[in-house]
Amino acid sequence: MKSIYLDNAATTPLDSRVLEKMQPYFSDVFGNPSSFHAAGLAAKKGVDAARKSIAALMNAHADELVFCSGGTESDNLAILGLVRTNKAKVKHVITSAIEHPAVLELLTHLQKAGEIELTILSVDKFGLVDVRELEKALRPETILVSIMYANNEIGTIEPIADMGRALLKWRKTHNTPFPYFHTDACQAAGVLDLDVEKLHVDLLTLNGSKIYGPKGVGLLFVRRGVEIEPIIYGGGQERGLRSGTENVPGIVGLAAALEIAQAEKEKENVRLTKLRDKLTAGLLKIKKTKLNGHATERLPNNVNISFLDVEGEAAVLYLDAQGIYCSTGSACASGSLDPSHVILAIGLPYEAAHGSLRFTLGHSTKPADIDYVLKVVPDVMAKLRHMSPVNLDMKYFK
Amino acid sequence: MPNDSQQDNCDIVSRSGDQGWFYSDTVKDYFFNPRNFMRDEEAYKDAAMGLVGSPACGDAMKVWIRVDPATEKITDCKWKTFGCGSAIASTSMLSVMVLENSGMTLKQARELKPQDILARLGGLPARKIHCSVLGDKALRAAINDWYRRQGKLEKVEEEHGRIIDSVAKVTDKDIEQAVLEGADTLEKVQAKTKVGTGDPSCLPEVEQLIRFYREKYLGSSPKVEV
Numbered sequence: 183m184k185s186i187y188l189d190n191a192a193t194t195p196l197d198s199r200v201l202e203k204m205q206p207y208f209s210d211v212f213g214n215p216s217s218f219h220a221a222g223l224a225a226k227k228g229v230d231a232a233r234k235s236i237a238a239l240m241n242a243h244a245d246e247l248v249f250c251s252g253g254t255e256s257d258n259l260a261i262l263g264l265v266r267t268n269k270a271k272v273k274h275v276i277t278s279a280i281e282h283p284a285v286l287e288l289l290t291h292l293q294k295a296g297e298i299e300l301t302i303l304s305v306d307k308f309g310l311v312d313v314r315e316l317e318k319a320l321r322p323e324t325i326l327v328s329i330m331y332a333n334n335e336i337g338t339i340e341p342i343a344d345m346g347r348a349l350l351k352w353r354k355t356h357n358t359p360f361p362y363f364h365t366d367a368c369q370a371a372g373v374l375d376l377d378v379e380k381l382h383v384d385l386l387t388l389n390g391s392k393i394y395g396p397k398g399v400g401l402l403f404v405r406r407g408v409e410i411e412p413i414i415y416g417g418g419q420e421r422g423l424r425s426g427t428e429n430v431p432g433i434v435g436l437a438a439a440l441e442i443a444q445a446e447k448e449k450e451n452v453r454l455t456k457l458r459d460k461l462t463a464g465l466l467k468i469k470k471t472k473l474n475g476h477a478t479e480r481l482p483n484n485v486n487i488s489f490l491d492v493e494g495e496a497a498v499l500y501l502d503a504q505g506i507y508c509s510t511g512s513a514c515a516s517g518s519l520d521p522s523h524v525i526l527a528i529g530l531p532y533e534a535a536h537g538s539l540r541f542t543l544g545h546s547t548k549p550a551d552i553d554y555v556l557k558v559v560p561d562v563m564a565k566l567r568h569m570s571p572v573n574l575d576m577k578y579f580k
Numbered sequence: 581m582p583n584d585s586q587q588d589n590c591d592i593v594s595r596s597g598d599q600g601w602f603y604s605d606t607v608k609d610y611f612f613n614p615r616n617f618m619r620d621e622e623a624y625k626d627a628a629m630g631l632v633g634s635p636a637c638g639d640a641m642k643v644w645i646r647v648d649p650a651t652e653k654i655t656d657c658k659w660k661t662f663g664c665g666s667a668i669a670s671t672s673m674l675s676v677m678v679l680e681n682s683g684m685t686l687k688q689a690r691e692l693k694p695q696d697i698l699a700r701l702g703g704l705p706a707r708k709i710h711c712s713v714l715g716d717k718a719l720r721a722a723i724n725d726w727y728r729r730q731g732k733l734e735k736v737e738e739e740h741g742r743i744i745d746s747v748a749k750v751t752d753k754d755i756e757q758a759v760l761e762g763a764d765t766l767e768k769v770q771a772k773t774k775v776g777t778g779d780p781s782c783l784p785e786v787e788q789l790i791r792f793y794r795e796k797y798l799g800s801s802p803k804v805e806v
Contacts, residue, residue, distance in 0.1 A: 491662065492662070493638060493667070494664075495664035495665055496611075496663065496664050496665055496667075496668055499612075499665045500612075503612060512638070512664065520777075531636070532635075532636040532638075533634075533635040533636050536635065569614060569660055569661060569668065570640075570660060570661065570662040571631065571640055571641065571642035571660035571661065571662060572635045572640050572662040
């Protein structure tokens with residue numbers, strides 16, 4: 183049976199070239215980078231080279247990178263690290279309504295615990311944060327703004343550089359180093375520019391598992407001069423900001439993946455955008471559908487469509503049975519009773535939010551795959567709609 | 581009910597990736613090969629019909645039945661479901677149970693519980709049980725409709741208890757039952773009954789009821805969320 187993986191926003195396969203670079207660091211170069219002997223030094227060399235290479239890609243300094251276990255830890259380190267190190271009486275944080283749970287859950291937890299005051303910016307119907315809204319929300323007590331670079335569900339790319347400039351201006355006129363600007367770039371790292379000077383960010387999160395690198399490794403960029411506290415204590419690795427023996431093969435793999443992604447992104451983005459637009463146009467031919475997210479300010483691999491009268495999980499399972507792997511923002515697929523917070527934030531009613539499907543293309547996606555998906559999805563939708571009592575009876579309920 | 585080993589062997593991972601779940605082969609079979617689902621509504625205009633849920637809360641189920649007036653046995657049962665795999669499989673199984681052994685009597689059908697359907701499905705992951713609680717209600721609504729159409733109004737049994745959530749059709753009895761089954765917080769009661777998903781305005785009352793039944797049966801108040 184066919185197997186067409188269209189869930190690359192969930193995670194990507196490891197690129198064989200990345201695996202090749204990682205391979206020596208499992209058994210041959212296995213030393214602890216903190217050890218003084220040759221085995222340790224060899225491992226340290228691998229980590230140092232990776233750090234240097236990534237720093238160059240991000241237009242950052244090597245000492246501004248903190249390796250950790252992934253995107254969630256990196257987000258937590260950025261936010262907790264900053265909030266805890268700041269001793270001000272009132273600490274205000276601004277974020278958006280469509281952030282990843284690694285940011286949103288943590289911030290709402292801190293708010294409930296009374297550690298911070300929180301402003302959650304709404305987004306427009308395309309999922310965009312309005313820079314003017316951000317400016318309006320700024321307060322003298324604002325210590326941090328955390329807005330994602332690109333959204334994982336609907337693929338909307340946020341105007342990070344514009345926000346960064348607005349924050350620089352605010353700091354200048356108010357003569358303060360605050361607020362710092364954090365962005366979660368996990369979805370963007372493989373396809374967008376990561377130059378931290380152009381983005382004007384102070385903290386940036388990315389990880390390996392979305393860019394054809396290894397899982398279990400990520401990093402936080404922390405601009406020189408930005409003070410954060412560690413959230414994990416121990417042997418003092420990563421300049422004391424992330425204790426624990428370095429995941430050497432992971433770090434080497436992260437660097438290799440990022441190098442490949444950044445070198446190939448122009449060409450690959452053109453290819454993916456074509457396939458994305460073909461898939462989008464084809465799916466929108468099915469009746470009672472809507473594209474979620476922005477038409478152009480969008481990740482080149484993301485297609486997110488709401489299908490009315492159909493429940494997302496049921497659709498995912500039927501597509502799975504036909505060898506098509508995608509995901510849904512349906513409540514039933516999440517364990518909570520509410521459908522995706524992102525789909526609700528862009529203003530879709532619950533009825534439509536339950537039937538949203540996300541297809542995220544990747545390196546392996548070929549034109550023939552899109553043809554197959556466009557052949558299968560209409561039939562699956564027809565079948566599920568046939569089984570569904572919704573539509574005709576909507577009025578009956580309301 | 582699912583056992584722990586099923587939870588380990590997950591083939592679907594949630595959106596947030598926190599937990600997986602596993603559907604039994606029976607669930608998959610009844611989901612992918614739905615039994616008795618309604619193909620021609622026109623032809624069933626004369627049949628008794630019951631409808632519960634709403635697309636806003638993620639599940640809506642519609643059940644049609646034909647009944648032999650002499651024996652009051654169900655002779656035909658068709659359904660349509662808007663919902664996830666569990667919801668579709670549950671309604672699919674319900675229709676089979678209602679029709680087997682030459683059909684349930686309306687009295688038997690009224691006593692059908694979600695737990696009975698779950699048992700026949702080989703269990704559902706704990707987090708998916710709430711998806712299977714609407715089918716039996718739709719069936720009871722169809723039974724009432726049949727009695728109404730027969731002019732036997734004395735046989736119409738409105739759902740016991742008082743409706744708390746008019747969208748999800750959840751009553752105080754449902755909440756009592758959920759508490760008795762161990763749901764001691766609003767979240768757990770919601771997971772079992774879907775109360776408040778279509779009509780959040782009832783939530784304060786639901787919380788009061790949970791407190792009341794907890795104190796009545798368990799002698800303690802629910803934990804206060806910090």
